[in-house]
Amino acid sequence: MEAKKRPVIELQDTVVTFKRNQGTITALDHVSLAIEPGEIYGIIGYSGAGKSTLIRVINHLQVPTSGKVIVNGQALDDLDQRQFQKARKKIGMIFQHFNLMNSRTVLNNVEFPLLGEKLSKTERREKALALLKLVELEELAEAFPDQLSGGQKQRVAIARALANNPDILVSDEATSALDPKTTLSILKLLQSLNQQLGLTIVLITHEIQVIQTICHRVAVMEAGQIIEQGKVAEVFMRPKKQLTREFIDTSINVQEALNRIRQSNLQDLYLLKFIGETTNQAVVTEMAQKFQVAANILFANVDQVDHLTVGIMILNLSGSEVSASVEYLRQQGVEVEVIKKEVHSHE
Ligand SMILES: Nc1ncnc2c1ncn2[C@@H]1O[C@H](COP(=O)(O)OP(=O)(O)O)[C@@H](O)[C@H]1O
Ligand SMILES: [Mg+2]
Incomplete structure (x- = not known):
């Protein structure tokens, strides 16, 4: 022992x-x-x-x-x-x-x-x-x-x-x-x-x-x-x-990107956080293949933190299966935060 x-x-x-x-x-x-x-x-x-x-x-x-x-x-x-x-x-x-x-x-x-x-x-x-x-x-x-x-x-x-x-x-x-x-x-x-x-x-x-x-x-x-x-x-x-969030956001410049992106008229914006083994691109690509959804990467940053890979990505998602695709990402261990979401009357 x-x-x-x-x-x-x-x-x-x-x-x-x-x-x-x-x-x-x-x-x-x-x-x-x-x-x-x-x-x-x-x-x-x-x-x-x-x-x-x-x-x-x-x-x-x-x-x-x-x-x-x-x-x-x-x-x-x-x-x-x-x-x-x-x-x-x-x-x-x-x-x-x-x-x-x-x-x-x-x-x-x-x-x-x-x-x-x-x-x-x-x-x-x-x-x-x-x-x-x-x-x-x-x-x-x-x-x-x-x-x-x-x-x-x-x-x-x-x-x-x-x-x-x-x-x-x-x-x-x-x-x-x-x-x-x-x-x-x-x-x-x-x-x-x-x-x-x-x-x-x-x-x-x-x-x-x-x-x-x-x-x-x-x-x-x-x-x-x-x-x-x-x-x-x-x-x-x-x-x-x-x-703590404030400190971290300054490190990955995510705040700056967010401010810029928020000013655009893009709807359905999501912030994704990856850690460890998961490689960002692969999960997003798989998601786009599995669901009726188009994923537009607006910002991405990958960093090493204490021997772990930490990735941040801001996505604009559009299509008929946005909710299902977000759910899929979460099942893959990706943290997903909704930054901005259009109210879809048909969903
Ligand atoms: N010797 C001292 N006499 C009076 N106030 C002090 C003294 N040392 C620190 N302070 C006060 O204690 C607080 C914490 O100071 P400090 O430990 O130097 O903070 P930091 O290193 O995070 O900037 C501050 O408000 C500072 O003004
Ligand atoms: Mg000091």
């Missing part, structure tokens, strides 16, 4: 409030979550949702007003000063603005967290060089941060965050200042670190593409609460909350 993995990060009913002017503001409103070792856990929400506060609670920079925070099996309250320092080192952090020291070389930036360790100068240098190799930046060891691109700076920051062999890497909008191509290369690096080192990654973002590219599970935050969470592919297919 396989033992259930113990979560590496656990929040139990965590609340954080701040005093502001006369009132108080609730940055975390009874948040509970459990992150498994080796997981890439994404947290998405708009600005002000409480994401950074959640991160600060996890890395012990913020003491919760109430509730428990357990990291690596240790509750913050139970730690003395020395244990606390040690626990903090096991959590690496990267940020949107890299926070590198511009007067030090790349190598010195990476060596910095090792200065307090019992290492010889040579050992420290070797360790830092090995980390730079890991992020594919060895040849820039003697460069200064100002000479680097945004993507390279973030690689240095990642190497530095890994200096103390953390179990957990926390990323607070680490790709938000980068262009899409560089974002992807940083995400691929995080993914390979997750796989190579078994590093647990908590990834905060306001961009659903980031979640979609590398996260295993996702939590959606709004007004200090986690309003929805689950496996990425499942949340993508069956979002429960309006806010």
Whole structure:
């Protein structure tokens, strides 16, 4: 029998409030979550949702007003000063603005967290060089941060965050200042670190593409609460909350297409969602052969989400068997949403 993995990060009913002017503001409103070792856990929400506060609670920079925070099996309250320092080192952090020291070389930036360790100068240098190799930046060891691109700076920051062999890497909008191509290369690096080192990654973002590219599970935050969470592919297919839908729609540009299509005078519009094995085209083709129906594909987008294929299609259906053909699609495991439907007096 396989033992259930113990979560590496656990929040139990965590609340954080701040005093502001006369009132108080609730940055975390009874948040509970459990992150498994080796997981890439994404947290998405708009600005002000409480994401950074959640991160600060996890890395012990913020003491919760109430509730428990357990990291690596240790509750913050139970730690003395020395244990606390040690626990903090096991959590690496990267940020949107890299926070590198511009007067030090790349190598010195990476060596910095090792200065307090019992290492010889040579050992420290070797360790830092090995980390730079890991992020594919060895040849820039003697460069200064100002000479680097945004993507390279973030690689240095990642190497530095890994200096103390953390179990957990926390990323607070680490790709938000980068262009899409560089974002992807940083995400691929995080993914390979997750796989190579078994590093647990908590990834905060306001961009659903980031979640979609590398996260295993996702939590959606709004007004200090986690309003929805689950496996990425499942949340993508069956979002429960309006806010989640909004995020997903922006990712596949479906909203833009919908607005455009709605303005046309086409009737009987359907939104189809496919997941996993089902190949979109084949099901639609079969449907058109089986029924008296013409299917006009107005929009289609296929994407990889957490190893699954997720396809979205907007169809205009016409003919005498529209209802039966929609029923058929549903039987094939396709989710069908009616966007617009003409009232047919004869049906
Ligand atoms: N130190 C603080 N003092 C007062 N209010 C704060 C503090 N930190 C965060 N807040 C407030 O808590 C809410 C959540 O902030 P934050 O966690 O930074 O959100 P996010 O990272 O999702 O943008 C915001 O309304 C913010 O203004
Ligand atoms: Mg923030």
